[in-house]
Amino acid sequence: MAVTFDLFGTLVDADRPDRPGEAVGAALAARGIPVPDDWASAFREAHIDAPRGAEVPLPAHVAAALRSRGVDVPGNAARRAVVAAFDPEVRTRASAVDAVDAAADRGAVGLLSNCSVPELVGRTLIRSELSRGTFDAVVTSVGCGWRKPHPDAFEAVAEALGVGADAITHVGDSPAADGGITELGGRFVDVGDSGLRTIAERLRAGGE
Template identity: 60%
Template sequence: MGVSFDLFGTLVTVDRPADPAAAIATELANRDVTVPDDWADAYAEPHVDAPEGAEVPLPAHVSRALASRDVDYDHNAARRAVVAAFDPAVETRSGAREAIAAARERGLIALCSNCSVPELVGRTLVRSDFERDDFDAVVTSVGCGWRKPAPEIFELTAAKLDVDPADLVHVGDDPATDGGIEAVGGTALLLEDASLDEIPDRLARLEDEP
């Protein structure tokens, strides 16, 4: 058995910007980038023709949105503005460390997270009660190019743990994304069905099943 965990909303809570477009606009202006008058519209428009299930890194989206309004800028400014706009306060959820410890008793564990912002997962871990070394693998959508529930991200996570996708148990809070593990034959443990504190017992029951 391999076990993977969603990060945001499962192991930690973070304070996301209430208005991402406005937060990014502020950080762009702080970097002397001219923010278009219709920035909210530009931000809301699709600018990257990506395959279904693929992740579009947010800096790429912001760069294309600026280019669509003929704004000249240092291309690194878009990435720096996005990273700064998503600079979260982090709280580790009750029961998270115990769930990780229980999974560790059963084999290798991974983090499998949707996140379009570069560096955010790493900075979140630094500010949480976890360390990077608590996980045998960290798979992010911005890193691998696919967002949950796309099967590719779960297949990659299983490969990182050297298990068949059918032997991967994924713990998450969102049925629409984390539940995608079931499409590749794996098992979803969703927090809508039980609390994080119950995950150790649920893992033990799975291990006892024939």
């Protein structure tokens, strides 16, 4: 048995920009990158043709949005601006540590997060009460290239854990995204229904 967890909204709450485009634009300007007058529109437009379910890294989207307005982006300036714009305060949810520890006592435990911002998951874990070392695998959509509920996202964490996707119980807060594990024969546990404390108790009792 392997248990995987979603991160944002499941194990932690993190403050992220209410207006991501504005936050990224301010971070670009702070780095001397000209921000187009219609940046809000440019940021909202699709600029990269990606397969359905694929993750487009936000720095790539930002760089493409700037180029669409004739702005050159030197080096990794777009990445640095995006990372700076998403610099969250993090609150670990009640019983999150207990639930992850209970899962680790049962077998392999992983983290699978939809996140288009490089470094954000790592920085979130550092600022939380969770230990990255507790997880046998940490997989992000920006790292593996696919967003939940795409099967390849779940297959990526399953491969990293050395199990089949049908052996995974995935704990998350979104039936639409996290519930995709059921299409591969695994099990979805909705943290909104069960609660982390109950999930921890069931894992220790041999359930879930």
